[in-house]
Amino acid sequence: MSMTPNLMFKKQGWIEVICGCMFSGKTEELIRRVRTALIAKQKVQLFNSRLDTRYGIGSIISHNQNKVDACCVKNSAEILPLIEKDTQVIAIDEVNFFDKGIVEVCEKLANQGKRVIVAGLDTDYRAEPFEVTAALMAKAEFVMKNHAVCTKCGNPATFTQRMTKDTKRIVVGTTDAYQARCRRCYRKPKERKAK
Secondary structure, X not given: OOOOOOOOXXXXXXXXXXXXXXXXXXXXXXXXXHHHHHHOOOOEEEEEEOOOOOXXXXXXXXXXXXXEEOEEEOOHHHXXXXXXXXXXXXXXXXXXXXXXXXXXXXXXXXXXXXXXXXXXXXXXXXXXXXXXXXXXXXHOOEEEEEOXXXXXXXXXXXXXXXXXXXXXXXXXXXXXXXXXXXXXXXXXXXXXXXX
């Protein structure tokens, strides 16, 4: 049986994952799905990590400046107490910024009959999987991997190239710090030796 995530079956919950590299349209797709749910008169609640301050706090904003209001939380434990009983759709952007508890939160919500839509990076700047995104992809009913355009050659891009020398795993930034790259043009950063 073929199903699309735009359908809502009575008391049937599920998890949808939208993933990919930087600039692949993940947030844009999340916003599109949220707007479709709102047109269908479904009650939606949106969440984002407080770490994501690129375009302001209190909303989910795509690189194209499409915007929807959202509740900013500092960790996964803050989400469940904020869910209203009649909410049908829960959307979480930048899921890769959350702690591993986000996987259990998403499963609990889906088991309660909610449609859970998450968007986030599947790999970091070293091309290593983000554990929470990988776990959610394994548990989700629907997974969409978006591609960007390689800024060097124009081929489909699936890698995030960090343009700064920062070695922290999570560094919030946009085109000032990152570029989308294809497999051929991506260069994995060299390991820095501890002094």
